[in-house]
Amino acid sequence: MRTDLCDRLGIDYPIVGFSPSEHVVAALSRAGGLGVLGCVRYNDADELDAVLTWLDEQTGGRPYGVDVVMPSHVPTEGAQADLDQLIPPGHRDFVERTLLRLGVPPLGVDESRRAGVLGWLHSVARSHVEVALNHPVRLIANALGSPPPDVIDQAHDHGLVVAALAGRADHARSHVAKGVDVVVAQGYEAGGHTGEIGSMVLIPEIVDAVGGEVPVLAAGGIGSGRQIAAALALGARGVWMGSVWLGTREYQSPPALREALLKAGSADTVRSRIYSGKPARLLRNRWTDAWAETEAPQPLPMPLQNLLVSDAHARLMESGDPTVVPMPVGQIVGRMNEVRPVADVLADLVAEGDETLTRMGKLS
Amino acid sequence: MRTDLCDRLGIDYPIVGFSPSEHVVAALSRAGGLGVLGCVRYNDADELDAVLTWLDEQTGGRPYGVDVVMPSHVPTEGAQADLDQLIPPGHRDFVERTLLRLGVPPLGVDESRRAGVLGWLHSVARSHVEVALNHPVRLIANALGSPPPDVIDQAHDHGLVVAALAGRADHARSHVAKGVDVVVAQGYEAGGHTGEIGSMVLIPEIVDAVGGEVPVLAAGGIGSGRQIAAALALGARGVWMGSVWLGTREYQSPPALREALLKAGSADTVRSRIYSGKPARLLRNRWTDAWAETEAPQPLPMPLQNLLVSDAHARLMESGDPTVVPMPVGQIVGRMNEVRPVADVLADLVAEGDETLTRMGKLS
Structure with a gap:
C-alpha cells in the first residue's frame, strides 16, 4: 500500500494521523505513518517548543508534522x-x-x-509556525484555509511540505494557486471543523480540481483499511485520519x-x-x-x-460524566470499540488495506 | 466489474439505476444494468400497469425492477x-x-x-405492489423501511428479489430479520429521502451489520467509475444510483x-x-x-x-425559471455537466470502474 506520497514524506504507509497528543504523534511516526501534532491548544509558544523537542527525541529521525489553525480571514484579535x-x-x-x-x-x-483556546488567534498561530521552523518538522498543515503567503514561503525555504484542509473544490484550487503542496480533502463525516459535502463526492471532486500534480489526502470517515482503499480508488494518494487515534492507549483519555x-x-x-x-x-x-x-x-x-x-x-x-464530555469526533466513532496501541491500529489498517487492494485487483 | 449480484439479478454490471422515468429504466436494463422504476408518482394503478406493459416490451426480456414507498409506520390515511x-x-x-x-x-x-403525490399512502403503495406482481419484475425495492411481511412473502412467492433502503445499520439489520434480500445502504450524500451518516462510514457499517450472506448496494454520492470501485472496496456488491440519470437524454427534463x-x-x-x-x-x-x-x-x-x-x-x-425548480437530487449533481444517452453514461461508468480496479490491484 505505497503511493508516491510515501517517498515525498519519507514514510512507509500513506497514512497521516492528526492528534493533539504528542504521544499519539510519536507512536504514529515510529510505526511508519506520519504523525501530525495539533498545535491549537498551546497558548504558550515555549510549551510547544518543549513538546517538539520531546518529539524530536521520540521519533528518532522519522518524519512528523504540525497542524496550526490560521483562519483565512484574520479574525478579531486582542488580549x-x-x-x-x-x-x-x-x-x-x-x-x-x-x-x-x-x-x-x-x-x-x-x-x-x-x-x-487562543490558538485560533492569528498571532498565536504565527508563534506556532516560528517554533515549528526551528525543529526538523516535515509537514506543516493549516486547518482553516491557505496559510499566509509568507508562511508558505518560509516553510518552503525550510524544505517543509505545506498542506491545507479543504471542504470544497474551489477552496482546494485556491490553496494550490497560493503554493500549497498537499490538499487534505475533508468530507462532512469528519470530526472537528468540517463542511457539508460527503467524502464520497468531495474526494474525487478535489482530486480532479487540483490535477494530477498535487497529491490529495482523503479525510472524513476513514477508520479502516477498506476505507483507505476506497479513498485510493477515489484518487487520493493517502489518508488523513484524526478521530481514530482518540481510541488508542497513547491518547490517555480520561x-x-x-x-x-x-x-x-x-x-x-x-x-x-x-x-x-x-x-x-x-x-x-x-x-x-x-x-x-x-x-x-x-x-x-x-x-x-x-x-x-x-x-x-x-x-x-x-465532571467525570460520560454524557456531557465536549469532544470533536467524526462519524467513524462508531468503529471505536476497544482501546488499543497506535502501532496495532496502524498494522490493522495496512493489513486490511492491502487485502482490499488485492480483492479489488481480482474484480477487474 | 462483475460481482455475484450480477448472476443473482441476471445483469452484466452491478449497477442498479433508480428513475421515475420509464425511458431511463428501459435504457438502463437494455444496456446491461438494472433499471428500477420509481412508482410513487402513479396515483392511478392502471396508469402504472400501462407503463409496466410498455417496459415489458422495451426491455425485451432483460430484468428490471420497481420501487414503491411504504412507510414502516402506516401514516395518516384518507381521501x-x-x-x-x-x-x-x-x-x-x-x-x-x-x-x-x-x-x-x-x-x-x-x-x-x-x-x-398519493404514492406515499400505504393503500396506494399496496396497489403498486399488486400491479407489479402481474409483470415479470425482477426486484421490488421499498424506499422507506422494510415492506410489510405479507408483501415480502408475496414477492418471494413470485420469485422477486426484495430490496430496502437503509440509512442506519440498525435499520439494515431489521430489514434482514424481516426477510429483505438486498439492502441499499444510502448515505447522506444521496438525493431524495436520506439520513445523516455519510456513505464512507455507512456502507462498511451496513456491510458488517448484515453479514456476508446479504448483498449490499451502495447509494449516495455514486456517479463515476471511481466511486463504484470505492463502493466495492467498502464491501458493497454493487451500486444504486439515482441522481445521475436526471442528466440523461432519456430523462427528457424540461x-x-x-x-x-x-x-x-x-x-x-x-x-x-x-x-x-x-x-x-x-x-x-x-x-x-x-x-x-x-x-x-x-x-x-x-x-x-x-x-x-x-x-x-x-x-x-x-414557470420555466431554473432558480426555483423543485427537484430531489444528490450531491453528485456537481458532476452533471452535459446531457448524454443512458447507454453512454453506463459505458463510461464501467470503463472507469474497470480501470480503477486495475489500478487498485497494482497498488497491492
Missing part, C-alpha cells in the same frame, strides 16, 4: 480580557444555567481555570471520555458551531443537545465562542 | 379531501405568498392541477430543470423536510431558501407536506 468583553452576558447566563441543569459541578478551588467514545455509534455526532464558532462535528450528548434547544442562544463567532465555553469545557470534562 | 382539511391555513398562506414573492405565475386555466442541474455544484443541495415531510436532499434554490428563513413555518408530516406543496411544485416547474 483575552478585551475579547471577554465582547461576550454578551445572556450567553454567559445560558452556559451557567445549562451546567447547573446538567448537574455539572464547578471546578475545585485548586484547579486552575482554563485560559481558553475515563469519562473513553467510555463515551466506546459507547457512541456513527449516528451519535452532531455538526454544530458551539465548540469554536465555526461548524465542527462533535460527540452528541446532553451538552450539545442543550444548545440545540429552541431557547438556546446562537453560538458566537470565532474566537469568542471558544472563550465563552472554555471554562465550561473544563468543568464538563472534569 | 385527498379529508387530508386537505388537516393542512393549517397559515401554511397555505405562506406557500401562496412565497410563490408571489418569487414571481411564479399561477397555472393556466387549461392546465390540470396536480393531484399531489429546459429549466436541465439548466439548473447542469449549473449546480456539489454544494448546491440542501437536506430538508419541505418536499415530503421527511428529510430529503433537494436542489438548493430560491424556493428552498424561502423555507429556510426564520419566518417560514415548520414543514408538515408526511403525507400532508407534499399535498400542501404539490400545486406549488407544478407552478414552480411550469
